[in-house]
Amino acid sequence: xxxxxxxxEFNIDNHDAVVVKxxxxxxxxxxxxxxxxxxxxxxxxxxxLSNQALWQRFKHYEGYNGVLPTLQLIPRVIFAQKCNVxxxxxxxxxxxxKLGLLQKAFIAPNSEEQFAESILQACLPxxxxxxxxxxxxxxxxxxxxxxxxxxxxxxxxxxxQYLISALGFELKSAQWFVREWLKAQSPATFxxxxxxxxxxxxxxxxxxxxxxxxxxxxxxSDSALLLALPVIPLPxxxxxxxxxxxxxxxxxxxxxxxxxxxxPETLADWLIDWPSLLDAVQERVTGRxxxxxxxxxxxxxxxxxxxxxxxxxxxQKCLDGYPLLDASATVDEAINWSExxxxxxxxxFLDKHNLDEAINRSFTDWLLAxxxxxxxxxxxxxxxxxxxxxxxxQQGYVxxxxxxxxxxxxxxxxxxxxxxxxxxxVLHQEQLxxxxxxxxxxxxxxxxxxxxxxxQPPGNQEAxxxxxxxxYLPTPDSLKVLKSWSENSERIDExxxxxVYFENRLDERLHDCPSFSKHRDDIQPIMSQIKRMLNRWExxxxxxxxxxxxxxTADHGMTVTQSIYQGQTLSECKDRAFKLKGATSLPxxxxxLGEYAVSKQRCRLTPKGxxxxxxxxxxxxxxxxxxxxxxxxxxxxxxxxxxxxDNQCVRVADRQWQIEMQLINHxxxxxxxxxxxxxxxxxxxxxxxxxxNKTQNLMLRFSSTQEQEGFTEIEVLxxxxxxxxxxxxxxxxxxxxxxxxxxKDAGTQSxxxxx
Numbered sequence: 001x002x003x004x005x006x007x008x009e010f011n012i013d014n015h016d017a018v019v020v021k022x023x024x025x026x027x028x029x030x031x032x033x034x035x036x037x038x039x040x041x042x043x044x045x046x047x048x049l050s051n052q053a054l055w056q057r058f059k060h061y062e063g064y065n066g067v068l069p070t071l072q073l074i075p076r077v078i079f080a081q082k083c084n085v086x087x088x089x090x091x092x093x094x095x096x097x098k099l100g101l102l103q104k105a106f107i108a109p110n111s112e113e114q115f116a117e118s119i120l121q122a123c124l125p126x127x128x129x130x131x132x133x134x135x136x137x138x139x140x141x142x143x144x145x146x147x148x149x150x151x152x153x154x155x156x157x158x159x160x161q162y163l164i165s166a167l168g169f170e171l172k173s174a175q176w177f178v179r180e181w182l183k184a185q186s187p188a189t190f191x192x193x194x195x196x197x198x199x200x201x202x203x204x205x206x207x208x209x210x211x212x213x214x215x216x217x218x219x220x221s222d223s224a225l226l227l228a229l230p231v232i233p234l235p236x237x238x239x240x241x242x243x244x245x246x247x248x249x250x251x252x253x254x255x256x257x258x259x260x261x262x263x264p265e266t267l268a269d270w271l272i273d274w275p276s277l278l279d280a281v282q283e284r285v286t287g288r289x290x291x292x293x294x295x296x297x298x299x300x301x302x303x304x305x306x307x308x309x310x311x312x313x314x315x316q317k318c319l320d321g322y323p324l325l326d327a328s329a330t331v332d333e334a335i336n337w338s339e340x341x342x343x344x345x346x347x348x349f350l351d352k353h354n355l356d357e358a359i360n361r362s363f364t365d366w367l368l369a370x371x372x373x374x375x376x377x378x379x380x381x382x383x384x385x386x387x388x389x390x391x392x393x394q395q396g397y398v399x400x401x402x403x404x405x406x407x408x409x410x411x412x413x414x415x416x417x418x419x420x421x422x423x424x425x426v427l428h429q430e431q432l433x434x435x436x437x438x439x440x441x442x443x444x445x446x447x448x449x450x451x452x453x454x455x456q457p458p459g460n461q462e463a464x465x466x467x468x469x470x471x472y473l474p475t476p477d478s479l480k481v482l483k484s485w486s487e488n489s490e491r492i493d494e495x496x497x498x499x500v501y502f503e504n505r506l507d508e509r510l511h512d513c514p515s516f517s518k519h520r521d522d523i524q525p526i527m528s529q530i531k532r533m534l535n536r537w538e539x540x541x542x543x544x545x546x547x548x549x550x551x552x553t554a555d556h557g558m559t560v561t562q563s564i565y566q567g568q569t570l571s572e573c574k575d576r577a578f579k580l581k582g583a584t585s586l587p588x589x590x591x592x593l594g595e596y597a598v599s600k601q602r603c604r605l606t607p608k609g610x611x612x613x614x615x616x617x618x619x620x621x622x623x624x625x626x627x628x629x630x631x632x633x634x635x636x637x638x639x640x641x642x643x644x645x646d647n648q649c650v651r652v653a654d655r656q657w658q659i660e661m662q663l664i665n666h667x668x669x670x671x672x673x674x675x676x677x678x679x680x681x682x683x684x685x686x687x688x689x690x691x692x693n694k695t696q697n698l699m700l701r702f703s704s705t706q707e708q709e710g711f712t713e714i715e716v717l718x719x720x721x722x723x724x725x726x727x728x729x730x731x732x733x734x735x736x737x738x739x740x741x742x743x744k745d746a747g748t749q750s751x752x753x754x755x
Contacts, residue, residue, distance in 0.1 A: 001036065001037060001042065001066045002042070002066050002067075003047065003066060003067045003068065004045070004046045004047065004068045004071060005047050005049065005061060005070045005071070006046060006047065006070070006073065007073065008049065008050060009050065009051055009052065009073075010097050012075060013048055013073055016046065017047060018032060018045065018048065019050070020048065020054050026058075032045070033058075037064065037067070074093060075096040075101075076091070076093050076096065079101055083108055084108060085106075087115075095148070095152065099122075099148065099149070101119070104123065104125075105122060106118060116154040116158040117158045117162075119155060119158075120155055120159060124138070124142070124149075126138045127166070132167055132230045135167060136191055136232060139187055139191075140187045140191060141187075146181065147181070150178050156178055159178065160174040160175060160178060161174075163177060167230075169228075172225060172228075173225050173228045176222065176225040177229070180194070180221070191232055192238055194229075195232035195234035195238075196238070196240070196242065197226055199242060199272065200216065201227065202272070203216065203242070203246060204216055204710070206249060206253075206270050207711075208709070209269070210253065210262055210266055210269075212249060212253065212256075213252070214245070214249055214252055214711055215712055215713045215734035216711065216713065217245075217712070217713050218681060218713070219706035219707065219708055220679075220706060222706065239274070243277070246270070246272070246274070246277055250267075250280055253266050253267060257290070257291070264290050267281065267291055267293070268293065268295035269295075271296070271300075273303040273304065273308050278305075278308055278311050281296075282311055282314070283340075284343075290347070296315070297315060297316065300315070322340065322356075324359060324362035325337050325362040325363050326366075329366060331374050332378075334363070334366060334370075335380055335431055337363075338409070338622055341363075341618055342410040342618070342619070345410060349516035349517075349560050350516060350517055350520075352515070354562050355562070355602070357602060360602065360617045361600060363617070363618045363621075364591075364616040364617070367621060368616070371433070375433050379430075380433055382435050382443070382446065383450045384432065384450075384625075385432060385447050385625060386447075386449055386450030388625070388627070389469075389551060390469070390471075390472065392629070393497060393498065396547065397546075397547045397548060397549045397629070397630075398492060398497060398541050398547070398548045398549070399499070399548075399549055400499045400500075400501070400549070400551065401448065401498070401500045401553070402503060402530055402552045402553070403447070403553060403555065404503045404506055404526075404554050405440060405504045405506060405507035405556075406506050406507035406555075406556060406558050406613060407554035407557070408558050408622070409431045409619070409622035409623055409624050411520060411557075412429060412431070412624040412626070414520060414523045414524070414527070415523065415624060418528065418531060419527075419534075419552075419628060422535070422628060425538065425550070425630060426628070427627070427628050428626070428627045431622045431623065431624060432553070432625045433621055433623075434447070434555065434556045434621055434622070435447065435556075436621070437577045437594075437596045437598045437615070437616075438556035438576075438621060439574055439575060439596070440555055441453070443555035443556045444502075444555040445461060447553060447555055447623070449464060449465070462479070465481065466479055469498055472498065473498060474497075475495050477495035478495055478496065479497070480496060480499040481502075482500070482501045482502070483504070484502060484503045491540050492537045492541050492548070493540070493544075494544060501533070503526065509522050510558055510612075511608070511611070511612065516560050516611065530552075534628070538630070542630075547629070547630045548629075548630050549627060549628065550629075551627055552627075552628075553625050554623040555623070556620055556621075557621065559576065559602060559611070559612060560610065561576075561602050561611070561612055562602040562603070563604075565599065565603045565605045567587050570584055570586070570597050571597075573605045573606060574596070575613050575614035576604060576605060576620075577593075577598045579595060579596055580597055584597070589601050591616065599616070639692075639722070640690075640718060642661055642662070642664070642675075642733065644659065644660070644662070644733060645662055647659075647735055648738070649736070650738075655705070655707055656701065656703045657701070657703070657737065658700065658701045658702075659699075659735060661697070661698045661700055662696075662698075663687060665693065665695070668692055669690075670689065670690045670720045670721065671720070671721045671722070672688070672689075672721045673688075673690060673718070674686055674719040675687075675700065676716075676719075677714060677716060678717060678730070680704050680705045680706055681702050681714060682703050682704070682705075683700055685699075708737040709739055712737055714735050715730055716730060716732070717729075717730050718730065
């Protein structure tokens with residue numbers, strides 16, 4: 001028969017009860033109460049009322065026989081009774097419920113001053129006695145509960161005090177941490193953004209310290225406070241475009257080191273434990289002893305990833321020389337091995353260091369075992385060159401072949417560097433195994449035709465080419481053969497399908513070249529002239545509305561010799577090979593290839609000629625295969641272009657700058673042009689209209705929520721109308737901000753040392 005009315009406006013009652021939630025529940029529950037009061041049962045009927053208005057509807061039951069005094073559930077009262085403590089005024093009923101304090105263990109404080117600390121410990125019991133990494137993990141699991149805590153001043157102060165005493169934060173850093181946490185949408189996004197900004201700040205410090213001309217995203221946080229906080233790990237897959245910025249910085253650092261404008265130790269300052277950066281370091285450092293500094297190895301030892309440890313061990317081995325090629329390597333593995341080998345050799349030759357013969361001998365032994373079977377079946381065999389040419393001819397391309405005598409794959413980097421940026425052409429590069437032995441009389445026409453010398457049709461070079469490519473040469477004028485030693489001004493005309501240009505100047509200079517560096521220098525003027533011809537022929541094809549493809553390859557490479565052959569002359573000398581006239585017993589350091597005896601070592605057969613060919617070193621055997629093919633013009637280019645006559649902005653006030661922009665309209669009459677800057681910048685500019693093919697200058701004043709310094713990327717948002725259509729676009733501009741007045745302090749240096 002007894003009835004218990006319960007006023008539970010905070011929904012904290014967790015016992016069985018009849019719940020009245022809305023007006024529609026009132027009459028049925030009253031009937032249930034009346035029935036219960038009339039019954040003779042001893043069972044208690046609990047009726048829970050969720051708000052004051054509903055309580056008023058049931059108030060008349062007070063005083064009824066069998067109706068117990070109304071129970072009002074007040075969180076502060078319950079908390080005080082449970083914990084035997086007098087709660088502070090700021091600990092409201094609502095806050096007690098939000099924090100779930102009635103369900104948590106609470107240790108009564110020793111003093112009023114410790115009350116907030118006790119509340120914080122009840123909500124976050126894992127906080128005491130943890131390190132920084134555990135702290136991040138714990139906070140990441142809390143969800144949004146910490147937002148509730150930090151919005152209450154006493155709890156915020158207690159949390160800041162915890163950061164200071166337990167984790168070593170400074171007061172300003174702790175307050176900044178709290179402020180930024182409250183802005184974040186979730187713990188995960190907070191720590192990701194925090195870690196990103198720290199790694200960005202590290203890169204900014206490297207760029208500033210070494211005066212690199214590299215633009216970075218704008219600052220969105222106070223640098224000084226970031227510097228004062230421990231570094232949060234940032235996985236590479238969460239770094240967005242920051243990885244590319246680090247790699248661009250590496251290119252700039254590498255150039256500075258090469259020009260003796262920065263010490264090799266700079267590489268260690270830059271490096272962090274990301275797979276792409278470790279790969280980039282391995283690519284550059286392998287074979288370049290000047291980059292293998294104790295500082296770099298020490299930095300690698302501090303990294304925790306398995307890749308970093310493997311790289312550290314590999315680089316340690318590189319100090320003792322380049323690794324030998326495994327005798328069981330596949331063709332692709334041999335090509336990959338050669339890339340590092342070429343880096344290693346280039347530096348050694350430029351420094352005039354002798355190489356361990358065992359390194360190139362490991363390749364020679366592998367090649368002699370593989371060249372009869374594995375190499376011919378691979379995509380890197382010299383016979384594949386003519387297959388590639390025919391494939392383009394089959395598609396209707398005009399094919400231009402540049403055959404550069406003695407162009408080694410080791411010097412392919414110089415060629416590609418000069419060809420980069422040729423408008424409208426797609427560049428692809430790979431390496432091929434040259435015909436053996438590496439002699440002009442063996443390799444030149446073999447590479448061009450895909451046929452060994454003894455299988456080529458009779459006739460001169462032009463006749464042989466015409467016979468091999470006859471299916472693609474419908475008229476006599478379809479083939480043009482040009483030579484560097486003859487005057488030529490040939491153009492691509494309507495009939496041209498195949499043009500072959502023989503370039504012999506590099507080989508002519510090779511035999512009298514006093515050093516490898518001079519040989520490298522000889523490539524530049526030759527390639528400059530070739531590039532001019534390519535540009536001319538590309539324009540010819542464009543005027544004829546024809547696709548065109550350029551091939552650059554060689555018949556063989558060259559070797560930097562280290563000694564003179566001291567043995568008996570076997571027969572006629574052909575560079576680094578003897579052409580035999582009959583059966584002859586060979587010394588151990590020679591291999592028999594057809595009618596040629598070829599040296600396995602880095603020796604020359606004549607007193608003259610530091611650089612020669614005819615042997616079996618990787619730099620002789622591997623030749624470049626570079627293609628430059630036309631492609632359709634780009635589509636979807638916006639009509640409005642923005643240029644900065646001077647990319648340096650002018651400071652006009654604190655965190656305010658001004659810069660001149662040049663608006664260039666290419667092909668449409670535009671109206672209602674609006675220019676604005678993306679966060680953290682603020683600034684707008686307007687132009688009423690701009691006619692097609694016209695230019696207009698605009699002075700734009702803008703500000704930022706953070707101080708900026710050095711080269712920085714600014715996202716510009718464009719909005720304009722043309723022909724009744726509204727379009728939007730965005731562009732990235734690089735702006736150089738004047739130096740900040742703040743100087744690097746000990747805190748900055750300590751931050752950088754953590755990377």
